[in-house]
Amino acid sequence: xxxxxxxxxxxxxxxxxxxxxxxxxxxxxxxxxxxxxxxxxxxxxxxxxxxxxxxxxxxxxxxxxxxxxxxxxxxxxxxxxxxxxxxxxxxxxxxxxxxxxxxxxxxxxxxxxxxxxxxxxxxxxxxxxxxxxxxxxxxxxxxxxxxxxxxxxxxxxxxxxxxxxxxxxxxxxxxxxxxxxxxxxxxxxxxxxxxxxxxxxxxxxxxxxxxxxxxxxxxxxxxxxxxxxxxxxxxxxxxxxxxxxxxxxxxxxxxxxxxxxxxxxxxxxxxxxxxxxxxxxxxxxxxxxxxxxxxxxxxxxxxxxxxxxxxxxxxxxxxxxxxxxxxxxxxxxxxxxxxxxxx
Amino acid sequence: xxxxxxxxxxxxxxxxxxxxxxxxxxxxxxxxxxxxxxxxxxxxxxxxxxxxxxxxxxxxxxxxxxxxxxxxxxxxxxxxxxxxxxxxxxxxxxxxxxxxxxxxxxxxxxxxxxxxxxxxxxxxxxxxxxxxxxxxxxxxxxxxxxxxxxxxxxxxxxxxxxxxxxxxxxxxxxxxxxxxxxxxxxxxxxxxxxxxxxxxxxxxxxxxxxxxxxxxxxxxxxxxxxxxxxxxxxxxxxxxxxxxxxxxxxxxxxxxxxxxxxxxxxxxxxxxxxxxxxxxxxxxxxxxxxxxxxxxxxxxxxxxxxxxxxxxxxxxxxxxxxxxxxxxxxxxxxxxxxxxxxx
DNA sequence: CTGAAAGCGCTTACAG
DNA sequence: CTGAAAGCGCTTACAG
Numbered sequence: 001x002x003x004x005x006x007x008x009x010x011x012x013x014x015x016x017x018x019x020x021x022x023x024x025x026x027x028x029x030x031x032x033x034x035x036x037x038x039x040x041x042x043x044x045x046x047x048x049x050x051x052x053x054x055x056x057x058x059x060x061x062x063x064x065x066x067x068x069x070x071x072x073x074x075x076x077x078x079x080x081x082x083x084x085x086x087x088x089x090x091x092x093x094x095x096x097x098x099x100x101x102x103x104x105x106x107x108x109x110x111x112x113x114x115x116x117x118x119x120x121x122x123x124x125x126x127x128x129x130x131x132x133x134x135x136x137x138x139x140x141x142x143x144x145x146x147x148x149x150x151x152x153x154x155x156x157x158x159x160x161x162x163x164x165x166x167x168x169x170x171x172x173x174x175x176x177x178x179x180x181x182x183x184x185x186x187x188x189x190x191x192x193x194x195x196x197x198x199x200x201x202x203x204x205x206x207x208x209x210x211x212x213x214x215x216x217x218x219x220x221x222x223x224x225x226x227x228x229x230x231x232x233x234x235x236x237x238x239x240x241x242x243x244x245x246x247x248x249x250x251x252x253x254x255x256x257x258x259x260x261x262x263x264x265x266x267x268x269x270x271x272x273x274x275x276x277x278x279x280x281x282x283x284x285x286x287x288x289x290x291x292x293x294x295x296x297x298x299x300x301x302x303x304x305x306x307x308x309x310x311x312x313x314x315x316x317x318x319x320x321x322x323x324x325x326x327x328x329x330x331x332x333x334x335x336x337x338x339x340x341x342x343x
Numbered sequence: 344x345x346x347x348x349x350x351x352x353x354x355x356x357x358x359x360x361x362x363x364x365x366x367x368x369x370x371x372x373x374x375x376x377x378x379x380x381x382x383x384x385x386x387x388x389x390x391x392x393x394x395x396x397x398x399x400x401x402x403x404x405x406x407x408x409x410x411x412x413x414x415x416x417x418x419x420x421x422x423x424x425x426x427x428x429x430x431x432x433x434x435x436x437x438x439x440x441x442x443x444x445x446x447x448x449x450x451x452x453x454x455x456x457x458x459x460x461x462x463x464x465x466x467x468x469x470x471x472x473x474x475x476x477x478x479x480x481x482x483x484x485x486x487x488x489x490x491x492x493x494x495x496x497x498x499x500x501x502x503x504x505x506x507x508x509x510x511x512x513x514x515x516x517x518x519x520x521x522x523x524x525x526x527x528x529x530x531x532x533x534x535x536x537x538x539x540x541x542x543x544x545x546x547x548x549x550x551x552x553x554x555x556x557x558x559x560x561x562x563x564x565x566x567x568x569x570x571x572x573x574x575x576x577x578x579x580x581x582x583x584x585x586x587x588x589x590x591x592x593x594x595x596x597x598x599x600x601x602x603x604x605x606x607x608x609x610x611x612x613x614x615x616x617x618x619x620x621x622x623x624x625x626x627x628x629x630x631x632x633x634x635x636x637x638x639x640x641x642x643x644x645x646x647x648x649x650x651x652x653x654x655x656x657x658x659x660x661x662x663x664x665x666x667x668x669x670x671x672x673x674x675x676x677x678x679x680x681x682x683x684x685x686x
Numbered sequence: 687c688t689g690a691a692a693g694c695g696c697t698t699a700c701a702g
Numbered sequence: 703c704t705g706a707a708a709g710c711g712c713t714t715a716c717a718g
Contacts, residue, residue, distance in 0.1 A: 003711060014689045019713060026714095027687055049457045050396035051711030054694045059393070061436075070422040075413035082412055082439045086448075091458070093404075094437045096425045105429075114392045115434070224623055251623075258627040280567055280594075281624055284601040346695060357705045362697060369698095370703050394695030397710045 002043035010039035022047065061091040062305065063116040065106065067124055069096045071222070072251060073277055073294055077122050077144060080298025088306055090117075097124070107133045118305035120144065120298075121151075125191040140308035142301035146192045147319045152304035154297050154320045158193045161290045161324040162200025162246065165274050168288075168326060169244045170208045172334045174272065177205070178242035180230040180252050182222035197248055197276070215239035222248065227255025235263055243335040244272035250279035250289055257285065257331070268333035278327065286330035293322055345386035353382035365390065404434040405648065406459040408449065410467055412439045414565070415594060416620055416637055420465050420487060423641025431649055433460075440467070450476045461648035463487065463641075464494075468534040483651035485644035489535045490662045495647035497640050497663045501536045504633045504667040505543025505589065508617050511631075511669060512587045513551045515677045517615065520548070521585035523573040523595050525565035540591055540619070558582035565591065570598025578606055586678035587615035593622035593632055600628065600674070611676035621670065629673035636665055 008015045013032060020026040021036035028036075039045075053059050064081055066074045078094070085092050093116060097103045105111055107130045112119060119134060123145040126134070134141050135150060142152035169177050179201050182194055198217075205212050218233045220226035227247055234242055247253035253275030257267050267273050275282060278291030300320055307313050351358045356375060363369040364379035371379075382388075396402050407424055409417045421437070428435050436459060440446045448454055450473045455462060462477060466488040469477070477484050478493060485495035512520050522544050525537055541560075548555050561576045563569035570590055577585055590596035596618030600610050610616050618625060621634030643663055650656050 005711085015712075016690080016714080017688060020688090023713090029687060032687080046453060046456050048397070048711050050393060050400075050402070051694090052713075053393035054391070054397050054696085055711075055713040057393075057694075057713095068422075069425055070418035072415070072418075075415075075418050078437075079411075079413040079439070082437070083441070086439065086441070086445060092437050094421075094425070094435050096422070096429065098426070098429070102429060110389055113389050224627060254624060254627050281597060284567060284597050284628075348695085358696075359698080359706080360704060363704090366697090372703055375703080391695050394710090395697075397712085398695075398697040400697095400710075 002045045004045070004047070006043055007036065007039045007045050010043060011035045059091075059115060059117050060089065061093055061116045062118045062120060062302070063093045063095060063112050064120045064122065065095045065097065065124060066122045067097050069094065072279055073249065074122060076294035077298035080295030080300075081120055081302045082298075083295075084299045084302040084306065090306070110136070112137055117309055118142070120301050120305065122298075123191060123193070140305040140313075142304045144297050144301045147321075148317075150317065152301065152308065152317045152319070154300045154304070154322065155192070156292045156297070156324045157321055158196035159200040159203065161276070161292070161326075162197040163204045164200075164324075164326050165246050165276070165290050166201050166204035167207070168328070169246065169272060169274060169332065170204060170210065172244070172272065172332060174242075174244040174335050175210055176213070176216060176240050176242045176244070177201075177210075178216045178218070178231075178234050178245035180227055180234075180245055180247040180256055181217060181219045182226065182248035182252060183219055194248065201246060213240065216242050220252070222252060224251050224255040224258070227252030228259040229255070231256035231259035232263075235259070235265075242271060244268075244274070244332070247273065247275050250275035250277040250282050250287060253287055253289070253331075254279075254281070254285055257287070267331050270336065272332040272335070274332055282327075283329070288326075288328045288330075288332040291325045291327050293324075296322060345388045347388070347390070349386055350379065350382045350388050353386060354378045402434075402458060402460050403432065404436055404459045405645070406436045406438060406455050406462045407465065408438045408440065408462065408467060409465045410440050412437065415622055416592065417465060419637035420641035423638030423643075424463055424645045425641075426638075427642045427645040427649065433649070446473075453479070455480055460652055461485070463644050463648065465641075466534060466536070483648040483656075485647045487640050487644045490664075491660075493660065495644065495651065495660045495662070497643045497647070497665065498535070499635045499640070499667045500664055501539035502543040502546065504619070504635070504669075505540040506547045507543075507667075507669050508589050508619070508633050509544045509547035510550070511671070512589065512615060512617060512675065513547060513553065515587070515615065515675060517585075517587040517678050518553055519556070519559060519583050519585045519587070520544075520553075521574075521577050521588035522560045523570055523577075523588055523590040523599055524560060524562045525569065525591035525595060526562055537591065544589060556583060559585050563595070565595060567594050567598040567601070570595030571602040572598070574599035574602035575606075578602070578608075585614060587611075587617070587675070590616065590618050593618035593620040593625050593630060596630055596632070596674075597622075597624070597628055600630070610674050613679065615675040615678070617675055625670075626672065631669075631671045631673075631675040634668045634670050636667075639665060 004015045004018050008018045018036050021028045021033040118140045121143045145155050147153040202212055215237050218230035220230035253273050257273055260267055260271050265271055275287050275289040282289050347358045347361050351361045361379050364371045364376040461483045464486045488498050490496040545555055558580050561573035563573035596616050600616055603610055603614050608614055618630050618632040625632050
């Protein structure tokens with residue numbers, strides 16, 4: 001491979017000029033620039049990323065840290081991030097935490113040091129230590145799904161979104177509303193979203209003077225299977241059966257619908273179901289849901305750190321909250337007239 | 344940040360020894376190694392990736408090139424890749440082609456040069472030029488979904504898998520079997536899978552002496568919406584209506600089921616549907632499908648290139664075909680007794 | 687607008 | 703087993 005000195009020789013200039021001409025920085029005479037470009041073209045030259053990184057300290061790379069790559073909602077956010085990155089000419093390094101060991105490697109070992117110009121953390125509750133380890137990187141960090149004072153951030157208003165969903169069920173006449181709550185992957189820290197969506201649920205109930213019933217809450221994984229298990233748990237409970245459930249994700253809602261049908265119950269005839277996310281398949285499943293703009297959350301976070309990388313970037317982390325939308329489909333209806341729900 | 348010379352000084356050795364001790368290569372006395380490790384620990388030293396790359400020529404990074412990050416099946420493959428990479432301590436650079444422009448940037452501009460030690464290409468039909476651009480990288484390349492002589496590769500036997508699925512429909516008594524075929528994202532080159540699955544479909548029909556009917560084939564995007572459109576197209580055709588359809592992906596099958604229900608047709612009462620992939624939601628949708636081990640395809644491809652990176656790696660590209668499995672659920676049944684399908 | 691030169695921080699034959 | 707030194711290929715003040 002030709003290197004920068006080959007190009008310099010061919011163009012009859014110094015390597016410094018080649019570097020400037022190729023990157024379009026500094027003052028280079030038009031004619032000189034032209035000669036350099038031509039020489040580079042002729043020699044099939046492309047700059048060595050490793051050398052450029054070492055000399056400049058810039059990597060042209062952004063890390064995206066996710067709990068689970070293959071979960072639908074993360075795919076959406078990643079897509080949003082990727083589009084912005086691609087346009088800006090940045091590379092994306094994807095880190096899947098997957099388990100405690102992966103997590104340790106990422107934070108404790110400071111895996112990211114020197115590898116990226118910025119970090120995007122998607123829906124990950126972090127300990128104080130983990131946050132400090134990120135701060136120690138001294139690069140812009142944006143969090144999707146929470147607003148931390150020390151980082152950029154973008155999220156939806158989970159309390160409001162959940163309240164709206166549950167209000168709708170209340171308006172339909174439901175009084176026994178179950179909550180299918182998701183837990184973060186390591187079962188350790190609950191993430192803001194989980195807590196907030198529960199708060200919204202409780203607020204809506206309180207507004208309507210409906211007594212909250214702990215027996216109507218079930219916690220499980222953020223997945224089809226989790227939703228199915230949580231629903232099954234509620235159905236097998238000794239207490240009141242719900243006539244409607246609010247799930248923390250559409251995938252949980254799908255699992256719940258499946259569990260209900262397996263128990264011989266109809267949606268929405270016996271139990272109404274409302275989900276959260278705006279999954280591709282929600283339409284096919286006729287699922288009412290709270291739509292959140294996942295790809296946009298990713299794009300915004302990405303733009304935040306990219307802006308911070310610029311010379312006139314913000315000095316302080318910027319935070320942003322984006323709106324959600326309740327989309328009603330066939331999975332929600334008034335409760336059966338007996339008002340007692342499925343027997 | 345402490346650099347390698349700080350560690351060397353602290354440990355009372357040369358930087359060469361620090362480098363060897365830290366990486367565990369070459370001969371280093373146990374006591375020396377110990378002192379180096381301790382010094383590095385004390386100083387909070389971590390090697391500069393940029394410097395290490397420049398000096399060694401290795402990046403510790405593998406590129407994964409996909410047409411669409413957020414499609415379910417790619418997420419599965421990526422997860423398989425990622426698990427292997429994480430264990431091996433490699434980073435993953437994710438490139439989403441998305442459109443012709445992204446594609447051009449990847450191949451023509453040789454974006455990958457100097458950035459990675461190996462490349463994994465997922466389900467991407469490539470032109471001769473694109474393949475040459477990959478070869479020019481002079482790093483191991485593995486393709487998932489096709490077997491190219493010049494690259495490592497892993498795939499399923501699409502012909503056999505499709506044949507098995509269609510045979511099942513034939514055994515049930517269907518004679519008018521539709522094909523919902525997927526097209527690659529840029530509508531340009533058909534990918535091996537698409538072609539092969541159609542071959543399997545035609546072979547199964549031929550075996551059963553069933554005349555293939557071009558009016559029963561529809562081509563659309565590999566998505567819910569694509570499946571819905573393709574199904575709608577078949578239903579609105581002037582020719583014979585199918586009593587069963589074989590879709591190239593579960594997502595297409597979901598879309599088809601949706602389209603059928605919207606037309607007042609029942610699955611499998613009026614039309615049987617069989618999908619392909621083994622999607623998370625296939626169980627909830629009661630979809631019969633051909634299960635392919637997507638994550639495993641990713642892991643295998645990744646292991647192929649990682650092995651090639653080792654000193655005793657294979658000289659020639661290795662190819663592998665993994666088995667699929669037909670899983671029957673409630674979306675397939677014998678045709679209505681009239682034998683003419685939905686009216 | 688352009689060049690000489692230092693510097694980025696490692697790795698790796700080579701010698702001993 | 704260990705070290706001196708070259709080399710990896712750029713970028714960037716600094717000077718002119």
